[in-house]
Amino acid sequence: MNNSQMIICLGREYGSGGHAIAKELAERLGIKLYDHNILDEIALEKGVDPMTLRKYDEQPHKLFLSRSAKGHHSSAEVNIAYMQFDYLKRRADTGESFLVVGRCAEGIFQGHPGMISIFILGDTRAKCRRIMELYHLTEQEALEKMKRHDNYRRRYHNNFCEDAWGDSRTYDICINSSLKGLDVTTDVLEAYIRARAKLQEEA
Amino acid sequence: MVAEILAVAIFFVMFFFIVTEKFPRHLVTLVCGAVVLVAVFGVCMRSPQAIFHTLNFHSIFTPEFWRVSGESAESSGGINWATILFIAGMMVMVEGMGISGFFRWLCLKLAKLVHYRPIPIFVVFMLMAAGLSMFIDSITVILFLAAVTVELCQLLKCNPVPMILSEIFCANLGGSATMCGDPPNIIIGTSLGYAFSDFVTNTGVIAGISLLFAVVYFYVCFRRELSMSEGQSTAADCPEPKTAITDGKQFVCSVLIFGVAVVLLITHASTGLTVAFIGVFVAVLTLIAQRRSALVLLKKVDYETLLFFTGLFVVVSGLEETGVLELIAEGISMICGTNAKLVIAVILWISAVASAFVDNIPFAATMIPVIKSLAAAQGMDLSVLAWTLSVGTDIGGSATPIGASANVVGISVASREGYPIGWGKYCRYAAPATLLVILISMVCIYARYL
Numbered sequence: 001m002n003n004s005q006m007i008i009c010l011g012r013e014y015g016s017g018g019h020a021i022a023k024e025l026a027e028r029l030g031i032k033l034y035d036h037n038i039l040d041e042i043a044l045e046k047g048v049d050p051m052t053l054r055k056y057d058e059q060p061h062k063l064f065l066s067r068s069a070k071g072h073h074s075s076a077e078v079n080i081a082y083m084q085f086d087y088l089k090r091r092a093d094t095g096e097s098f099l100v101v102g103r104c105a106e107g108i109f110q111g112h113p114g115m116i117s118i119f120i121l122g123d124t125r126a127k128c129r130r131i132m133e134l135y136h137l138t139e140q141e142a143l144e145k146m147k148r149h150d151n152y153r154r155r156y157h158n159n160f161c162e163d164a165w166g167d168s169r170t171y172d173i174c175i176n177s178s179l180k181g182l183d184v185t186t187d188v189l190e191a192y193i194r195a196r197a198k199l200q201e202e203a
Numbered sequence: 204m205v206a207e208i209l210a211v212a213i214f215f216v217m218f219f220f221i222v223t224e225k226f227p228r229h230l231v232t233l234v235c236g237a238v239v240l241v242a243v244f245g246v247c248m249r250s251p252q253a254i255f256h257t258l259n260f261h262s263i264f265t266p267e268f269w270r271v272s273g274e275s276a277e278s279s280g281g282i283n284w285a286t287i288l289f290i291a292g293m294m295v296m297v298e299g300m301g302i303s304g305f306f307r308w309l310c311l312k313l314a315k316l317v318h319y320r321p322i323p324i325f326v327v328f329m330l331m332a333a334g335l336s337m338f339i340d341s342i343t344v345i346l347f348l349a350a351v352t353v354e355l356c357q358l359l360k361c362n363p364v365p366m367i368l369s370e371i372f373c374a375n376l377g378g379s380a381t382m383c384g385d386p387p388n389i390i391i392g393t394s395l396g397y398a399f400s401d402f403v404t405n406t407g408v409i410a411g412i413s414l415l416f417a418v419v420y421f422y423v424c425f426r427r428e429l430s431m432s433e434g435q436s437t438a439a440d441c442p443e444p445k446t447a448i449t450d451g452k453q454f455v456c457s458v459l460i461f462g463v464a465v466v467l468l469i470t471h472a473s474t475g476l477t478v479a480f481i482g483v484f485v486a487v488l489t490l491i492a493q494r495r496s497a498l499v500l501l502k503k504v505d506y507e508t509l510l511f512f513t514g515l516f517v518v519v520s521g522l523e524e525t526g527v528l529e530l531i532a533e534g535i536s537m538i539c540g541t542n543a544k545l546v547i548a549v550i551l552w553i554s555a556v557a558s559a560f561v562d563n564i565p566f567a568a569t570m571i572p573v574i575k576s577l578a579a580a581q582g583m584d585l586s587v588l589a590w591t592l593s594v595g596t597d598i599g600g601s602a603t604p605i606g607a608s609a610n611v612v613g614i615s616v617a618s619r620e621g622y623p624i625g626w627g628k629y630c631r632y633a634a635p636a637t638l639l640v641i642l643i644s645m646v647c648i649y650a651r652y653l
Contacts, residue, residue: 074611
């Protein structure tokens with residue numbers, strides 16, 4: 001690992017704008033963004049159709065409908081998750097700096113000196129409004145969608161990581177994107193990341 | 204009454220934690236086993252004899268444990284050390300074979316023999332899965348076979364999922380053919396005193412007939428998909444079988460030891476050598492032959508599975524010693540009356556359905572005392588019930604992705620190579636095949652034994 005390597009792990013609540021912030025941050029920092037595109041890259045490596053992998057992306061496995069044996073798991077969701085974890089570890093081993101959205105990244109890179117973990121949350125009303133606008137849904141539908149996705153993310157994360165999803169103790173910094181909007185949140189996070197990177201280079 | 208309730212409660216708690224996988228399953232059975240020893244036998248029953256009987260250490264130091272004269276002896280209940288030693292020994296041997304590159308070599312050799320053509324590979328690999336699983340645990344067979352299948356399919360530009368699904372099914376089917384093919388059979392064989400040849404001439408015949416149907420069934424299911432990839436690529440890129448061999452000397456030794464194990468197993472009824480002896484013997488031979496990797500081999504033994512078995516036997520003994528299993532047997536007797544056909548149907552279908560969703564090892568271990576009581580109460584031939592239980596538990600596990608460990612391993616290998624197999628895809632092909640084979644087995648059992 002080189003001293004300037006940064007692995008930014010960004011967790012987010014559904015509707016908080018975490019993905020948009022991640023995209024903007026990666027662009028400003030000039031580093032690669034890894035989200036569901038990891039599966040496209042894996043599919044390209046393996047010569048398979050990415051769409052067959054995508055439906056299992058960041059999905060929790062079904063407790064009573066899956067089991068493990070000798071280090072193997074019957075759940076496609078679990079196996080696809082491990083494929084992504086392996087891919088990220090391989091990228092990190094090359095010394096590349098990158099930003100990962102979700103995918104238990106802060107758990108995978110726990111203890112890595114270049115790791116910065118972020119969690120973006122939001123007020124329910126603001127998140128709901130955003131989901132309604134983005135997907136043209138009613139308030140009730142948006143609330144249900146938000147609840148469902150956050151539940152999936154929590155279960156997915158907590159299945160692989162020791163620390164709890166959304167718990168402030170799991171992350172270096174937690175920030176509410178509803179308070180000052182996505183742009184200001186991105187500015188704050190950029191400043192924080194640059195400060196951390198400077199400290200790391202000096203160390 | 205308290206002892207019975209406690210034994211049942213512990214059994215269900217154990218099953219719950221095995222299914223949920225909150226804790227490692229060997230810890231679950233060991234802790235539950237310890238609770239049975241202390242709370243059920245010690246506190247409720249105040250029976251040091253039950254504890255002594257369940258731990259069953261004394262059996263290891265008897266000559267009959269290693270070699271029997273005349274008829275095979277039944278296990279005296281409690282921890283089935285013969286099963287544990289046999290499985291441990293086979294684990295050492297199989298690890299030795301894996302390190303030497305035997306399994307990969309065999310897969311590549313057979314693929315080369317059929318000129319790397321998808322449909323012949325599909326058929327040959329199904330037969331190989333069944334054949335190897337007769338002597339080696341199906342998890343190991345599928346672990347190697349699925350990996351080579353994916354590798355070859357990528358080179359031959361065909362979808363490996365049909366092949367892997369068929370191989371998993373045939374591996375489970377092959378395992379049902381012999382005493383050492385699947386853990387439930389080892390437990391049934393050692394607990395009830397049946398020999399390798401007893402299994403081959405009974406469950407083996409059923410498995411053989413079923414295999415023919417299974418090959419035809421999977422061929423019909425996948426022929427279109429596989430024929431589309433015929434001739435799409437050349438065999439030039441496929442790896443040579445000899446590249447699989449990591450060490451020529453070790454390879455020859457492991458093949459010879461495997462041959463010795465097969466011969467000893469086939470002849471153990473006439474030689475009197477027990478499966479415990481055979482397991483220990485092949486393990487010692489492997490460790491001597493591969494002394495440089497002996498430590499690695501010993502480290503690779505799946506001790507967690509061995510501990511899982513140990514705890515499991517204690518928990519099942521709790522049910523047996525308290526008489527709970529006799530009550531279950533009486534219940535089945537009451538439902539079925541004296542109708543032997545109904546008893547067989549109940550045992551077969553309950554075993555198959557239960558094994559499709561829960562681990563078939565605890566199920567088989569629990570059902571052995573039940574069929575013993577049933578046979579005694581109904582005046583039925585115990586062996587018929589034993590073959591029924593064996594077929595039901597071994598085949599039933601093929602129906603769902605979680606029914607058997609080989610299914611889990613095969614699905615996992617395929618998924619990690621970019622070919623995820625969900626419940627829908629798995630059950631669409633495997634569940635009808637399981638149903639078909641269970642029906643064939645029922646017809647065979649009725650026709651031959653009743």
